[in-house]
Amino acid sequence: MTTAVLPPQVAxxxxxxxxxxxxxxxxxxxxxxxxxxxxxxxxEMVMTVPERNKNHPNIPHFVADNAPIERDTxxxxxxxxxxxxADMGRRxxxxxxxxxxxxxxxxxxxxxxGISLLNMPAESNILRxxxxxxxxxxxxQARRMMDAHNEWLVGVARESKRIKAIAPIYGDSVEELxxxxxxxxxxxxxxxxxxxGVPPAGLxxxxxxxxxxxxxxxxxxxxxxxxxxxxxxxxxxHKWGDAAAFEGFKTTAEISTNPWWLSAVHLSxxxxxxxxxxxxxxxxxPDLHVLAAEHGASWIxxxxxxxxxxxxxxxxxxxxxYVNGPPGRKLPMxxxxxxxxxxxxxxxxxxxxxxxxxxYGLDTVYCFxxxxxxxxxxxxxxxxxxxxxxxxxxxxxxxxxxxxxxxxFPPV
Numbered sequence: 001m002t003t004a005v006l007p008p009q010v011a012x013x014x015x016x017x018x019x020x021x022x023x024x025x026x027x028x029x030x031x032x033x034x035x036x037x038x039x040x041x042x043x044e045m046v047m048t049v050p051e052r053n054k055n056h057p058n059i060p061h062f063v064a065d066n067a068p069i070e071r072d073t074x075x076x077x078x079x080x081x082x083x084x085x086a087d088m089g090r091r092x093x094x095x096x097x098x099x100x101x102x103x104x105x106x107x108x109x110x111x112x113x114g115i116s117l118l119n120m121p122a123e124s125n126i127l128r129x130x131x132x133x134x135x136x137x138x139x140x141q142a143r144r145m146m147d148a149h150n151e152w153l154v155g156v157a158r159e160s161k162r163i164k165a166i167a168p169i170y171g172d173s174v175e176e177l178x179x180x181x182x183x184x185x186x187x188x189x190x191x192x193x194x195x196x197g198v199p200p201a202g203l204x205x206x207x208x209x210x211x212x213x214x215x216x217x218x219x220x221x222x223x224x225x226x227x228x229x230x231x232x233x234x235x236x237x238h239k240w241g242d243a244a245a246f247e248g249f250k251t252t253a254e255i256s257t258n259p260w261w262l263s264a265v266h267l268s269x270x271x272x273x274x275x276x277x278x279x280x281x282x283x284x285x286p287d288l289h290v291l292a293a294e295h296g297a298s299w300i301x302x303x304x305x306x307x308x309x310x311x312x313x314x315x316x317x318x319x320x321x322y323v324n325g326p327p328g329r330k331l332p333m334x335x336x337x338x339x340x341x342x343x344x345x346x347x348x349x350x351x352x353x354x355x356x357x358x359x360y361g362l363d364t365v366y367c368f369x370x371x372x373x374x375x376x377x378x379x380x381x382x383x384x385x386x387x388x389x390x391x392x393x394x395x396x397x398x399x400x401x402x403x404x405x406x407x408x409f410p411p412v
Contacts, residue, residue, distance in 0.1 A: 003099045004071040007386040009397055014099035018405030020346050021227075021293040021369035021377075023108040024156075025079065026086035027059035031109055035148040038141060039110050041130045054079035054375045055252045057109065069093050075370075075379055082373035088156045091163055098370070102409065104164045104191060105156065106227050106293065108374070111149030115168040116229045117142035119195045143170055150184060157188040164190035164409045166225050174201045177213050185220045190409040191291075192217060193225040196268040197234035205272050206279020214281060218288040223344075223408040226269045228294040234268035252376065266295040270303055273343060277307060282338040283331060289342055289407050293369060294376070297347035300339065301360030307335030340364045344404055347385075349378040353400075354388035363396050367405045 003014050010017075028046040031039040047058050059080050065087035067077065074097050077083065084090035088105075095103050106112070117127055122135050131138030146168050153165040167184035169192055171177035177200065181192045194200055203209055217224055269292045275281075282288060292300075311334050331338070340362060346369035347353045357363055368385065371377030378384060389396055 002071050002097070004074050004097050006099055007382055009386050009390060009394070010099075010382055010401060012394075013398060013401045015101055017098070017100045017368065017401045018403075018408075019095070019098075019100045019103040019370045019372070020291060020344065020367040020405045020408065021106065022103045022372045023106050023112075023374055024086065024088065025055065025057065025082070025108045025373050026065075027062040027080045028057040028109070029059060029062050030086060034152060035110050035145070038144045038148050041132070041141070042110065042113055042145070045126075045129060053250075053252050055108075056080075065090060069097055071097050074098060075381065078373045078375045078377070078379075080373075085373045088159055088163065092160045094372070095162065098372075100370075102162050102164055102405070102412075103370075103372075104166055104225075104291075104293075104405075104408070105153075106166050106193070106225075107149050107168060109149070110145040111153075111168050112229055114142045114145035114149060115170070115193070115195055118146070118170055119197050119233055121233055146170060150189070153184075153189055154187045157190070161188075161412050166191035166193050166227075168193040170195075171201055174203070174209055174213055177201055178216055181213065181216055181222075185216070185222055189222075191223050191225045193227055196226045196272040196292075204279065205275040206281055208284075210281075211284060214285045214288050218285045221287070221410040223289040223291050225408075226272065226290065226292045226295070228265065234271070252374070266292075266299045269295050270299050273339075274303060274307065277335045277338050277343075278310070278331070280331060282342040283333070286341070289344060291344045291346070291367070291408055293346045294348075294371065295345070297345045297351055297353065297356060297366055300343070300345045300365060301356050301362055304336035304339045304360060304362065307339075311335050336362075344408060348376070349381040349384040352388060353385065354391060357389075357392055357396065363392070363399055364404055366400055368401045 006014055026034065028043045031043040049058055051058055057080050062081070065083070065085060067081055067083045069083045069090070074094065080086065084094045117124070117130060118139060120127055127135050127138030130141045150167045153167055156163060157165045167189040169177065169180040169184065171180055184192060200210060273290060273292065276290070311331060341364070343365055344367050345365055346367050353366055356366070370381055385400070389400060
């Protein structure tokens with residue numbers, strides 16, 4: 001099978017590229033067969049909605065995942081009928097054509113719906129629908145959907161160690177988070193996905209009570225992941241964007257290109273990561289890594305700059321002592337140093353990533369992501385990223401396409 005044509009600047013890394021965001025995107029017509037009866041209310045609802053865009057999973061005529069894997073069209077063929085959107089047994093062949101060595105796999109079907117529903121406001125009509133009229137049962141069903149998705153992921157992980165299956169988990173206590181994370185890790189899943197929209201187990205992300213959970217991930221070399229659609233109740237209303245000025249923009253089940261949405265979508269993950277950095281989590285767990293996928297990348301540089309200002313101007317003493325520093329409120333390292341070492345972020349292909357590097361550095365933070373087979377990934381992500389990175393040279397290319405992402409999962 002021949003590799004797709006890559007820009008000359010990227011071609012040296014063919015076969016080594018790490019893709020930090022991809023998805024399954026199986027048609028709703030398969031959900032009950034694949035995930036069981038827990039998917040039935042949601043699948044039946046989705047199958048009544050006409051196709052709105054290429055990501056929409058209602059494909060009444062779907063027969064099989066049999067679209068040809070062709071080097072000339074692999075980046076432009078998107079949606080549930082794209083090659084290996086539903087059949088993960090074909091995904092490695094797609095990766096080979098793309099020049100990708102390792103690819104993180106997030107949910108689109110019941111796993112994504114589950115984590116989204118679990119963190120929706122209680123008045124959500126979809127919650128009531130999934131729960132047969134009961135909001136409480138809707139929350140229960142959301143958890144069951146996540147469980148069913150993760151059971152399926154175990155089989156996907158067995159297909160190939162190159163597919164880095166990311167498990168969405170939930171927990172009302174740190175102990176439950178640990179139990180569910182350990183279950184996933186023991187079965188070969190390569191990442192743990194939490195919502196960023198509510199406090200984990202009802203705690204601040206910086207609470208020392210979270211340390212056993214973080215320690216488990218760090219020891220297993222499994223990253224903590226945040227993905228779009230996990231912001232939950234952080235924005236308890238979308239009325240902020242309910243205005244004529246924001247109408248008519250391209251919208252999918254995951255993202256919108258309206259300017260209000262793009263200005264706010266990163267807020268929950270920025271909040272979560274800021275709490276981890278300033279609360280000393282990465283000081284206590286230097287081998288823990290986090291990935292913010294599909295939240296854009298415009299926010300991470302300003303956050304690093306803002307936190308450094310806080311750090312550099314905080315001279316007041318306090319009894320608190322960080323693990324690797326003297327008494328005082330200052331972290332032993334500047335916040336931007338923890339971000340460079342422990343945080344990874346995936347930009348959209350339309351972002352001026354080269355300009356971000358000019359302004360903030362952080363060349364260890366930004367990671368390549370295709371979002372395959374979602375349409376948000378664009379039809380020429382390699383070319384667009386190359387145009388942005390070209391002036392920064394080969395060392396930055398290798399970090400962006402290969403080494404920055406390699407820290408997010410256990411070595412093969």
